[in-house]
Amino acid sequence: MKKVKSSILNIVLVLAGISAFAGVTLASVYTLTKDTIKDSQTSKIEEAVRAVLPPYDHVSLKPIELKNGVETTNVYKAYDKNNAMVGAAVESTSNNGYRGTIDIIVGFNTKGVIMNYAVIEQNETPGLGAQMESWFKTNIAHQDIQGKNAGTSNLNVSKDGGEIDGITGATISSRAFLFAVRNAYFAFTSNLDVQDQGTKVKVDSTQQKSSHL
Amino acid sequence: MKQSGVKVFLNGIFKENPVLVLFLGMCPTLATTSTALTGMSMGLATLFVLFASNVVISILKNLIPERITMTAYVMIISTFVTVAEMLIHAYYPAMYVSLGIFLPLIVVNCLILGRVQVFASKNSVFYSALDGLGMGLGFTFALTVLGTLRELLGTGKAFGNTVFPEHYGALIFVLAPGAFITLGYLIAVVNSAKLRKTEDIEDNID
Amino acid sequence: MTYILIFISAVFVNNIVLSQFLGVYPILGFSKRIDMVPGMTGAVAFILTISTIITYIIQKTVLIPYHVQFLQTIIYVFTIASLVTLTDRVLKRVSSSLYQTLGVYLPLITTNCVILGVAILVARKDLNLMESVVFAISTSVGFGLALVIFAGIRDQLSLVKLPKSMEGIPVALITAGLLAMAFMGFAGLVK
Numbered sequence: 001m002k003k004v005k006s007s008i009l010n011i012v013l014v015l016a017g018i019s020a021f022a023g024v025t026l027a028s029v030y031t032l033t034k035d036t037i038k039d040s041q042t043s044k045i046e047e048a049v050r051a052v053l054p055p056y057d058h059v060s061l062k063p064i065e066l067k068n069g070v071e072t073t074n075v076y077k078a079y080d081k082n083n084a085m086v087g088a089a090v091e092s093t094s095n096n097g098y099r100g101t102i103d104i105i106v107g108f109n110t111k112g113v114i115m116n117y118a119v120i121e122q123n124e125t126p127g128l129g130a131q132m133e134s135w136f137k138t139n140i141a142h143q144d145i146q147g148k149n150a151g152t153s154n155l156n157v158s159k160d161g162g163e164i165d166g167i168t169g170a171t172i173s174s175r176a177f178l179f180a181v182r183n184a185y186f187a188f189t190s191n192l193d194v195q196d197q198g199t200k201v202k203v204d205s206t207q208q209k210s211s212h213l
Numbered sequence: 214m215k216q217s218g219v220k221v222f223l224n225g226i227f228k229e230n231p232v233l234v235l236f237l238g239m240c241p242t243l244a245t246t247s248t249a250l251t252g253m254s255m256g257l258a259t260l261f262v263l264f265a266s267n268v269v270i271s272i273l274k275n276l277i278p279e280r281i282t283m284t285a286y287v288m289i290i291s292t293f294v295t296v297a298e299m300l301i302h303a304y305y306p307a308m309y310v311s312l313g314i315f316l317p318l319i320v321v322n323c324l325i326l327g328r329v330q331v332f333a334s335k336n337s338v339f340y341s342a343l344d345g346l347g348m349g350l351g352f353t354f355a356l357t358v359l360g361t362l363r364e365l366l367g368t369g370k371a372f373g374n375t376v377f378p379e380h381y382g383a384l385i386f387v388l389a390p391g392a393f394i395t396l397g398y399l400i401a402v403v404n405s406a407k408l409r410k411t412e413d414i415e416d417n418i419d
Numbered sequence: 420m421t422y423i424l425i426f427i428s429a430v431f432v433n434n435i436v437l438s439q440f441l442g443v444y445p446i447l448g449f450s451k452r453i454d455m456v457p458g459m460t461g462a463v464a465f466i467l468t469i470s471t472i473i474t475y476i477i478q479k480t481v482l483i484p485y486h487v488q489f490l491q492t493i494i495y496v497f498t499i500a501s502l503v504t505l506t507d508r509v510l511k512r513v514s515s516s517l518y519q520t521l522g523v524y525l526p527l528i529t530t531n532c533v534i535l536g537v538a539i540l541v542a543r544k545d546l547n548l549m550e551s552v553v554f555a556i557s558t559s560v561g562f563g564l565a566l567v568i569f570a571g572i573r574d575q576l577s578l579v580k581l582p583k584s585m586e587g588i589p590v591a592l593i594t595a596g597l598l599a600m601a602f603m604g605f606a607g608l609v610k
Contacts, residue, residue, distance in 0.1 A: 004278050006278040007278070010278045011278050014276060014278060014281065015284070021289075022289070022292040022493070026489070029295075029296045029300065030489055033300060033302065040303065044306070095544060099313070101543075121310055122310075123311060125247070126247055126364075126368065127382075128388075236588055239440075239443050240443060244439070287497070287500060291492055291493040291496050291497075298492065299489060314539045314540055314543065317491070317492040318532050318535060320496050320535065321535055385600070389437060389438045389603070390597070390600040390603065391596070392596070393593065393596030397588075397590065397591075398589065398593070400589045401585045402584075404583075405583075408584055
């Protein structure tokens, strides 16, 4: 078989053919994976929401979404049998990690005490920043954020005058993590009485924005 | 062209290992080997793209006019990279996050464009498939070895299993400098093995 | 202030070559002659800035509004490839002296992962246009810095007697490792 000549017609035909091939392949893989991608994300979040909340009867898994520029915050409220709120799980992100975005879920009771947290997404250095998955719930004084009232505690790394000891050798990751925690609390308090879906409330994202790229 | 399938296949794994001998695809090699698992996953993703592109391009090689070969190749390669991206995102989301921007950057991995131009555009589908498999496995092999070494030296683990306590590890091997240094020594070891082999042959001739 | 932080971060703390591993090829292979550095850096800075702006616009006006972010890789690759070709042609026509200083490095750039890498990074970090431009320029400065330092070190290295198996790439990689270690000292500059 001889090689096809480089005439304009041939070029157009071949490029069109390859584009069609690319289009069909991509479209089919896209439709195949679209739902799975969405599912795996939502199920991960649902699992995390259940893990970080105080004992509850039912939870609104449709979040109240708050968005202000870069950071998105989702609030999932939990209720007991009598439909009284027992706490909320807040998904909060920080773009200031050592290697990109850190996405966490923090659980609060109604008084604003941190019950637990879960890391949804982080890409920090293994052995350093990646320790955040367990560091801030290890039962050591000045390290554990569980049981602290986010409203009255100074949730900053001790280097910056706060009361939490950051991960050794990973101050940037620790700062980003605690920033997300504070942001979560802010979203939590500013929404205690917001009931309807999709209401926008200002989230404190002025500080620290883009300080680490 | 007469060649043996086994030879084509093994060529990429040992004699012309893309990373350790040909020095192709350095960026992902350095960037994704902080643990054995990420290194291996990167290797397998590249293997998939290389294999698929090699096969498709060797089928189409006579249909693509001379003037647009590069455009056509890049188009086919980036299609498969996007497919790999979507599949990993769907079925292995944690790895999608770990590999980060290096997943789309498979497109500019010179290993793939290099093999497509040098091999698939001149050989039959069968041999191109074998070449893609061999080269891809060679790449995966190198990345897995490098990842295991770095993870072990840095954190005392291999594929997440503790081998020795973490505080005996030197964390620097997981960080950027460790990538350069470990790969440097690994290539030096391969080089010295190669040198010894050529010396042996020379000795035999004497 | 943000821009200064982006600059320091991209040049020193997260140097594109020494901590992000993008563009190690020019460092390992082509940096034998220090006089090539300005041309190479200039070419990278030029293409990088323009491609970052164009891909930014594409991302904001096409990919996001039409929910086709999954096409990002393909579209970016083609944008950059056509941009390099176009620049090559324009430079050849417009000025032969400029072509000789910058143009000869253009073919080396197409497969350089710095350009595509920065375009994708900008999209993932969700920077605004001005920040993206500053980031692109700073990244090329960081690239140039690594290139200069490396060319200097290699000049010295050629005078050293090394074991045969360490010559060439291995010693270059290990040197890069030591340099990366030195650059880790900058980590405190940006909080």
